[in-house]
Amino acid sequence: MTSFSSRPSDFVRKADPRDLIREAYRIDGITSSDCRTIFLDWSLGDIGGLSPKEAITGLLACYGADAPDHPMTHVLRAGLEPPPKPRRRGGYKARPRD
Numbered sequence: 001m002t003s004f005s006s007r008p009s010d011f012v013r014k015a016d017p018r019d020l021i022r023e024a025y026r027i028d029g030i031t032s033s034d035c036r037t038i039f040l041d042w043s044l045g046d047i048g049g050l051s052p053k054e055a056i057t058g059l060l061a062c063y064g065a066d067a068p069d070h071p072m073t074h075v076l077r078a079g080l081e082p083p084p085k086p087r088r089r090g091g092y093k094a095r096p097r098d
Helices: 010-015 020-026 032-044 052-064 070-081
Strands: none
Touching: 010 020, 010 052, 020 032, 020 052, 032 070, 052 070
């Protein structure tokens, strides 16, 4: 287990006020699925007026450098990727015509 500071910086306290991300890094044997669930919960909470990109970047700088292979590091990196372009999945134009 990687040891993380028991007193996070002001930025980290602002970006992760409920310590969800910090605690995820401290859980032994946590899975990617668990990390995605924690990330979703974190993203729905208050991040101190920061943009999600700023918060994720700061949390990666704080925790990700010490644990580059941790599942939460992978989830945070994925959170920085742009969403896929929307594709048409149905509707009038997708239906076969006679």
